[in-house]
Amino acid sequence: MKKTLPALCASLLLAAGLFSTPVLADSPVEMDMQAMAKAFKAANNADDAAQLQTSLEQLKAAATHAKGEVPKKFKDEAADGPNRQAYQQGLDELIGQVDQALGLLKDGKLDEAKALLEEINSTKRTYHKKLDA
Numbered sequence: 673m674k675k676t677l678p679a680l681c682a683s684l685l686l687a688a689g690l691f692s693t694p695v696l697a698d699s700p701v702e703m704d705m706q707a708m709a710k711a712f713k714a715a716n717n718a719d720d721a722a723q724l725q726t727s728l729e730q731l732k733a734a735a736t737h738a739k740g741e742v743p744k745k746f747k748d749e750a751a752d753g754p755n756r757q758a759y760q761q762g763l764d765e766l767i768g769q770v771d772q773a774l775g776l777l778k779d780g781k782l783d784e785a786k787a788l789l790e791e792i793n794s795t796k797r798t799y800h801k802k803l804d805a
């Protein structure tokens with residue numbers, strides 16, 4: 673019994689973790705955004721350079737995938753329309769900042785890499801506002 677209780681608690685925590693992740697995304701962009709949110713949160717909680725690197729790479733992969741998709745509400749807009757262009761531009765900006773952070777990490781500059789997370793967050797806020805997301 674002494675051993676089963678912690679195991680039970682662990683399973684409950686695991687289940688709670690799984691179900692607290694929104695899984696109701698009904699578009700590829702929403703799925704990518706949710707993956708970005710998860711990776712960004714992990715980056716902010718990273719305790720060391722290795723964890724930060726892994727989560728930044730996940731953030732970059734999801735953002736790169738999102739770039740190949742078109743948000744549902746802009747599907748009818750021409751590819752060179754203002755919202756679709758802003759969407760591409762914002763993700764390019766974000767990917768550039770993630771690359772910058774990864775470069776700093778390679779140079780052993782953990783604090784400076786972490787400081788860039790605030791800029792990434794600001795890019796998110798700017799473009800969510802611009803695109804009414």
Ligand code: HEM
Nearest residue numbers: 701702705708709712743744759762763766796799803805
């Ligand atoms: C770390 C940065 C970012 C995070 C964590 C993030 C996170 C999110 C989340 C959680 C959603 C809601 C998804 C849902 O409805 O399930 C969302 C939606 C959205 N985000 Fe982001 N985002 C980030 C950066 C960006 C950037 C840079 C852009 C554009 C250039 C962007 C464009 C959008 C759009 C267009 C939607 C609405 C998707 C839709 O309803 O089809 N996001 N984002």
